[in-house]
Amino acid sequence: MTKPxxxxxxxxxxxGQKVKKxxxxxxxRRWIERHINDPYVQRAKLEGYRARAAFKLLEIDxxxxxxxxxxxxxxxxxxxxxxxxxxxxxxxxxDDDIRVAAIDFLEMTQLPGVKILQLDFLDPEAPRxxxxxxxxxxxxxxxxxxxxxTGHQKTDHLRTMHLCEVAAHFAIEVLAEGxxxxxxxxxxxxxxxxxxxxxxxxxxxxxxxxxxxxxESVEMFLLAKSFKGRKPAILVDAAEQSAVSETEGRxxxx
Ligand SMILES: C[S@@+](CC[C@H](N)C(=O)[O-])C[C@H]1O[C@@H](n2cnc3c(N)ncnc32)[C@H](O)[C@@H]1O
Numbered sequence: 001m002t003k004p005x006x007x008x009x010x011x012x013x014x015x016g017q018k019v020k021k022x023x024x025x026x027x028x029r030r031w032i033e034r035h036i037n038d039p040y041v042q043r044a045k046l047e048g049y050r051a052r053a054a055f056k057l058l059e060i061d062x063x064x065x066x067x068x069x070x071x072x073x074x075x076x077x078x079x080x081x082x083x084x085x086x087x088x089x090x091x092x093x094x095d096d097d098i099r100v101a102a103i104d105f106l107e108m109t110q111l112p113g114v115k116i117l118q119l120d121f122l123d124p125e126a127p128r129x130x131x132x133x134x135x136x137x138x139x140x141x142x143x144x145x146x147x148x149x150t151g152h153q154k155t156d157h158l159r160t161m162h163l164c165e166v167a168a169h170f171a172i173e174v175l176a177e178g179x180x181x182x183x184x185x186x187x188x189x190x191x192x193x194x195x196x197x198x199x200x201x202x203x204x205x206x207x208x209x210x211x212x213x214x215x216e217s218v219e220m221f222l223l224a225k226s227f228k229g230r231k232p233a234i235l236v237d238a239a240e241q242s243a244v245s246e247t248e249g250r251x252x253x254x
Contacts, residue, residue, distance in 0.1 A: 038052065040052035040055050040212050043055070044082065049082040049085060049086075050080040050081045050082045050085060051080050051082040052082075052212065053082050053083060053144060054082035054083065054085065054086060055210070055212035056144075056210045056212050056213055056221070057083050057086055057142065057144075057182075059210040059211065059212055060182065060208055060210055060221060060223065061086075063208075064180075064206075064208075064223060066140055066180040066182060066223070066225065067087070067090045067140060068090070069139075070087075070090055070091055070139040070140045071091060071099060071136075071139055072091065072099045072100070072134045072135070072136050072137065072138040072139055072140075073087040073090075073099065073100050073101075073134070073138060073139065073140045073141075073142065074100075074101050074102075074103075074130050074138045074140070074141045074142070074174070075087055075100065075101070075102040075103070075114075075142050075143075075144075076103055076121050076141065076142065076143035076144070076145050076163075076167050076170075076183075077103070077104055077143055077144050077145025077146065077163070077184075078102035078103060078104045078108060078116070079104035079107070079108040080108060080109070081102065081108055081109070081111050081114070083142055083144055084100055084102045084111055084114045084116075085111060087100045087102075087114070087140075087142070088100045088111060088112065088113035088114050091113075092113075093112075093113030093114065094112065094113045095112055095113060098113060098114070098115045098133070098134070099113065099134065099135065100113060100114045100115070100134065101114070101115045101116075101117065101130050101131075101133035101134035101138075102114050102115070102116050102117070103116075103117045103118075103119055103121050103126060104116075104117075104118065105118065105119060105120045106118070115133040115134070117129055117130065117133060121145065121163065121166070122163075122166060127173065127174070130174075131174060137174065137175070137176040138174060138175060138176065138179065139175070139176050139178070139179045139180070140175075140179055140180050140181075140182070141170065141171040141174065141175060141179070141181045141182075142181075142182045142183075143163070143164065143167040143181075143182065143183040143184060144183075144184050145163040145164075145167065145183075145184060146160050146163075146184055146219075147160045147162075147163060157186055157218075160184065160185075160186065161185065161186065161190070161191065164183045164184065164185050164190070164194070164222065165191070165194050167181075167183050168181060168183065168194055168197065168198060168224070169197075171224070171227075172197070172201050172227070172230075173230075175227045177227055177228070177229035178226055178227060178229075179226075179227045180202075180223070180224065180225050180226070180227070181198070181202070181223070181224040181227070182221055182222070182223050183221065183222050184219060184220075184221055184222075185207070185220050185222045186218045186219065186220060187209075187218045187219075187220050190207070190222055198222070198224040201224070201227060201228055202224035202225055202227055202228065203225060203226035203228065204223075204224070204225040204226060205222070205223070205224045206222075206223050206225075207220050207221070207222055207223075208220065208221045208222075208223055209221075
């Protein structure tokens with residue numbers, strides 16, 4: 001079970017530390033204090049994860065079992081790489097048999113079993129490169145992407161929601177039947193259209209706020225479970241054809 005970290009100093013460092021008042025701005029000092037006193041940060045260090053974000057994925061997986069049995073995983077917005085570490089572990093990915101592809105526009109230190117693309121996910125080439133990199137159809141697409149902050153909250157919010165939407169379309173295009181899609185979103189931020197799209201394509205759609213996600217953060221996760229699969233192209237063609245004939249019929253009768 002993913003237990004919340006206990007207080008104390010298993011890393012050898014005490015919680016409740018203060019940063020001396022000096023040249024730092026008060027907001028920077030508060031950030032550093034919060035970081036060094038965060039038990040999840042300390043536990044990530046102790047367990048060898050690159051970021052405290054690891055515990056959000058582990059917590060969600062513990063409840064929803066989205067990683068169990070996954071053969072291939074795509075990680076969007078992956079730096080510094082704690083979700084990719086977990087993905088490589090559950091898929092048994094190795095450098096000789098890559099099963100995890102990760103993308104971020106930031107540089108990311110190499111990880112065994114993970115093919116890293118340093119690229120903007122919004123680049124039109126990104127979907128093709130990711131599929132090539134992961135070497136087959138993914139069972140799980142995870143996205144922790146958050147747009148870089150501009151200081152204007154509404155703009156930041158809209159940009160991250162856009163990333164979530166593009167990631168959802170990508171997942172629907174590439175996932176194996178029965179696969180899962182997990183993405184960062186914001187409280188009250190998921191657009192109705194996006195929710196409807198996910199509900200049409202997945203058997204279950206839920207919002208999750210893991211306890212390892214800071215309470216003061218508006219961050220939430222959107223989980224779409226059990227992809228229903230894509231219709232064979234021949235059925236899509238037939239449906240489109242019948243829609244065209246219907247329209248033509250209506251036009252003709254006017
Ligand atoms: C919260 S961090 C991810 C942490 C990661 N899940 C981990 O466990 O280490 C969000 C990442 O999304 C990346 N990101 C944001 N927009 C992106 C985009 N358009 N393309 C690629 N990466 C993006 C950022 O560079 C940042 O590294």
